[in-house]
Amino acid sequence: MTRNNDIWRHALLILAALFFIGLMLIAVFASFKTSEEMLTPLALPERFYLGNYQQAFVDLWRPLLNSVAITVPALLLSILVGCLAAYPLSQMGAKAGPGGYIFLLLGMFIPFQIIQIPIFIIIRAMGFYDTIYGMWVVHLALGIPFCTFFMRNFFATVPRTMWEAAQIDGCGAVGYFFKILMPASISGIAALAIVQSRGVWNDLLFALTLTRSPDASPVTRELYGMVGAFQIEEGPLMASAIVSTLPMVLVFLVFQKAFTRGLLGGSSK
Amino acid sequence: MPFRIAKGHRQRTRWAYAAFLALPVILFTAVYIYPLVYSVTMSLHSWDGMSPQWTWIGFGNYSSLFDDERFWTALGNNFRWLIFELLAPTAFGLALALLLNDKLKGAGIYKTLIFLPFTMTPIAVAAFRRWIYDPSKGVAEDVLGAIGLGALQQNWLGDPDLVTYSIMFSSLWWKTGFSFLLYFAGLRSVPQDYIEAAQIDGAKPWVIFWRITFPMLWPTTIVVLGISGIDAMRVFDLVQGMTQGGPYNSSHVLATLMYDVSFQRFQMGRGAAIAVCLMIVAMVIVLPYIIYMSSRIEDVRE
Missing domain, CATH: 1.20.5 (Single alpha-helices involved in coiled-coils or other helix-helix interfaces)
Structure with a gap:
């Protein structure tokens, strides 16, 4: 009976997997097809034609570099600032009260539209419109509520006895944070980095609002321009879509475990 | 000491x-x-x-907004997105996680395949799906034909009555992996001996699910619902990438409408009014959730 049950499970799961991966495969095949072959979208490519990828790399190498140049520093900074805020919040415990917490959650749940226009105006006034630093500032600040929330939950799991022992050894709050707490929290920081990098990399809203030229446009904005173009060639477009999304897919495949832990907000083990 | x-x-x-x-x-x-x-x-x-x-101009932006049909369409679509996001990917993800929970052969492969679409950049999802739906390219038609449902072919993104549901279906394809993965992790924290004890007592699988598994998964469900709810209010990338609110403004949500008004037509005051409305709606929905969350978190600490 159990065996029979397992066969059913496999059958349903294979159907589900086909649903999820089937459409993706159609797009992957398309990216290796010449424009004549595109007339039969479900067929396998006859030979693996690489011209679409050549064009995708020519179009996208600069935006890809921009995306990396935006994501990596913004990510590191927002995690650092999140840790700074999370540390006192985790130490003060219940006394910090639900007040601070509600603020953080509000920041996490607020629709970005309410801050979109003012941020556009502020960034323009600072002279950071259409620059990579402008995107750093925005993503650094936007990431603070989530990073704080996440790291506070993580720090709360570090045993209090560690802080007490450090105090006996004459270690102050600052020394404890940098020398003991941060190194002990590497696994949490890694999980946060993976979740947060996805948010920064995928961002289209602020990319559209704050960048314009090839000097600063990330890959999402570039792809948006291609999708909306008057004449669309699907082969190169699919290749571009794959290239733009590949870094995140690879990050996920390599760090699958940390990703899951990160999605759970560090609260659950 | x-x-x-x-x-x-x-x-x-x-x-x-x-x-x-x-x-x-x-x-x-x-x-x-x-x-x-x-x-x-x-x-x-x-x-x-x-x-x-x-x-x-005082409340002028608001009163002209409330006379604008596009605003009500967008607001209505946001509510449709809300109901959809709360129910569909959550239920589908939970069902898949339950199917996969046992020590099934190849579980790791299934898990990766189901989750893979979620790792894609939303604008790349929009690029794929737009091509698949395009009737002049015939991809959706061919897929439906291949599984024997060719008669169901529609103009997926061109029909104002259908377009929002077509985009939602893409979102289901993209986002189910997320709730699936959370539930998959959550199921591991459900103690197996409870379930075995119930099985020995002869409880039906359905009863075990409702009385044991689902209540034990409540913390996971809270996280999934919270994130889905706010995603429904924030939905932008897929709609902007696939239709830009068209055809005839039928697929607009407040976020895309606001982008159109503020950054295409440069009516900043009016755009800000849309944003304020969006925030009020989001807060009415999310605030009880936030208060509930923060009370739970204090519980955990003590």
Whole structure:
């Protein structure tokens, strides 16, 4: 009976997997097809034609570099600032009260539209419109509520006895944070980095609002321009879509475990 | 052995904490609090985004917005998205996680395949799906034909009555992996001996699910619902990438409408008014959730 049950499970799961991966495969095949072959979208490519990828790399190498140049520093900074805020919040415990917490959650749940226009105006006034630093500032600040929330939950799991022992050894709050707490929290920081990098990399809203030229446009904005173009060639477009999304897919495949832990907000083990 | 901390030391610790909080609080204020006030003020003015002149028009932006059919369509679509996001990917993800929970052969492969679409950049999802739906390219038609449902072919993104559901279906394809993965992890924390004990007592699988598994998964469900709810309010990338709110403004949500009004037509005051409405709707929905969450978190600590 159990065996029979397992066969059913496999059958349903294979159907589900086909649903999820089937459409993706159609797009992957398309990216290796010449424009004549595109007339039969479900067929396998006859030979693996690489011209679409050549064009995708020519179009996208600069935006890809921009995306990396935006994501990596913004990510590191927002995690650092999140840790700074999370540390006192985790130490003060219940006394910090639900007040601070509600603020953080509000920041996490607020629709970005309410801050979109003012941020556009502020960034323009600072002279950071259409620059990579402008995107750093925005993503650094936007990431603070989530990073704080996440790291506070993580720090709360570090045993209090560690802080007490450090105090006996004459270690102050600052020394404890940098020398003991941060190194002990590497696994949490890694999980946060993976979740947060996805948010920064995928961002289209602020990319559209704050960048314009090839000097600063990330890959999402570039792809948006291609999708909306008057004449669309699907082969190169699919290749571009794959290239733009590949870094995140690879990050996920390599760090699958940390990703899951990160999605759970560090609260659950 | 109890130990005492000198008073001066405690004082110094308190100053250190204040120093730690300074930079985050300044940034938070600059990016959330100040812009929020700014947007609310702007929504009471008429402004083109360029000229130094702001003209006070009171609630003029709001009253003209409430006369605009596009606004009500967008708001209605946001509510449809809300119901959809709360139910569909959540239920589908849970069902898949339950199917996969046991020590099934190849579980790792299934898990990766189901989750893979979620790792894609949303605008790339929009690019794929737009091509698949395009009737002149015939991909959807061929797929439906291949599984014997060719008669169901529609103009998926061209029919105003259908377009929002077509985009939602893409979202289901993209996002189910997320709730699936959370439930998959959550199921591991359900103690197996409870379930085995119930099985020995002869409980039906359905009863075991409702009485044991589902209540034990409640913390996971809270996280999934919270994130899905706010995603429904924020939905932008897929709609903007696939239809830009068309055809005939039928697929607009408030976020895309606001982008169109503010950054294509440069009616900043009116755009800010849309943003304020969106925030009020989101807060009415999310605030009870936030209060519930923060009370639970304090429970965990004690």
